[in-house]
Amino acid sequence: MSDSTQAKVPIAVLISGRGSNMVSLVEAVKAGSLAADVRVVLSNKPTAAGLEWAAERGVPTAILSHKDFASREEFDTALANELEGRGVRYVALAGFMRVLTPAFLGRFSGRVINIHPALLPSFPGMNVQQKAIDYGVRHSGCTVHFVDEGVDTGAIIAQAVVPILDDDTADSLAARILEQEHRIYPLALDAVLSGRVRMEGRRVLGTGIE
Ligand code: GAR
Numbered sequence: 032m033s034d035s036t037q038a039k040v041p042i043a044v045l046i047s048g049r050g051s052n053m054v055s056l057v058e059a060v061k062a063g064s065l066a067a068d069v070r071v072v073l074s075n076k077p078t079a080a081g082l083e084w085a086a087e088r089g090v091p092t093a094i095l096s097h098k099d100f101a102s103r104e105e106f107d108t109a110l111a112n113e114l115e116g117r118g119v120r121y122v123a124l125a126g127f128m129r130v131l132t133p134a135f136l137g138r139f140s141g142r143v144i145n146i147h148p149a150l151l152p153s154f155p156g157m158n159v160q161q162k163a164i165d166y167g168v169r170h171s172g173c174t175v176h177f178v179d180e181g182v183d184t185g186a187i188i189a190q191a192v193v194p195i196l197d198d199d200t201a202d203s204l205a206a207r208i209l210e211q212e213h214r215i216y217p218l219a220l221d222a223v224l225s226g227r228v229r230m231e232g233r234r235v236l237g238t239g240i241e
Contacts (some may be wrong), residue, residue, distance in 0.1 A: 032090070039068040040224040043119040043125035046074045050081015051209060052125035052146055052216055057090060059217035066224055070117040073110075075129055091117075097129060104230045106140035123220055124178065136180060143178040144223060146216045150174060150190055155183035160208065161201040170194055171204065173212045175219035177235070186233045189219035189240045215240060 044053045053072055059065035072085040073093040082092045095113060100106035106129075115138065124145040124238065136143060149159040151174040154166075163171040172192040177185040191211035195204060222228050222238040229237050 037066040037225060039066050040120050041070045041118050042067045042121045042123055042224070043070055043114045043117070044072045044123045044124050046079050046081045046127050047076050047081050047128040048126055050074075050079060050084060050125065052166060052212055053081045053125065053211035054084060055218065056123060056125065056217055057085065057088065057122045061223070065120075065217045065221045069177060070119050071114070073104075073113065075127070081125075083173070103130075103132050104134040106113075110137040111135050121129075121220075121224060123216075125216070130182060133180060136178065141177065144188065144220060145176055145178050145183070146212050147174045147176065147183050147186070148212065150192065151183055151187060157237065158201070160204045164195060164199055164201065164204060168199060173208050173215065175216055186230065186235050188223065188228065188235045189215045189238055191215050206238060222234060 044056055046053050056065060057069055060067050060069055067092050071091045071093050072081060073095060074082050075095055075097045077094045077096060086092045093113060095110055097106045100109060120142060122139050122143045124143065149163060150172045154162050160171065170192050172190055174187055175189045176187045179185040191214065193208050193211055218240050221237060222240065227237050228235050
């Protein structure tokens, strides 16, 4: 956990919708358990509900619609320009539903983190709660990982396991996984921002997260 004397790292939180993971990060910052300065909550969708929540609490917000750009690379370049212009060092994806290209990742190499609602490397991609139920796995969960150029393939920082119950629907499972997302994302991000983690190949060691 961070202490109050620790320098706050400037971050951006990127969302596309509800933004409940963004809320958990902003609340951890306010509680003093995440040594970050949220320079901007940015959405690629103007209607993202999380934007209003952030603005009401005085957190700077921005909209960068991917529809305004001719290609993924042009959007990604504009996104990197926007975040660099705000002095952002680390980027936390929180339900940001865009695959980022090297045009963005090359500018924030090793400094982009994501949360995914499954136990990677099982069930990358979309609709993963339903996929886990349909496959018949007995446990799913969530994963915080560094973002690389693949889809949900980057080095794993933290995971939490959630059992799959006989009567689970995608929605009921998603809700129980989300509780764990809100628990581990602030912890994992704090471990990275505070410099506690070290890499050994793909292994991210020293987080202290159970
Ligand atoms: C979360 O469950 C997050 O893990 C997932 O979208 C949801 C966003 O909820 N992300 C992905 O599936 C990324 N591939 P939120 O907007 O309330 O944080």
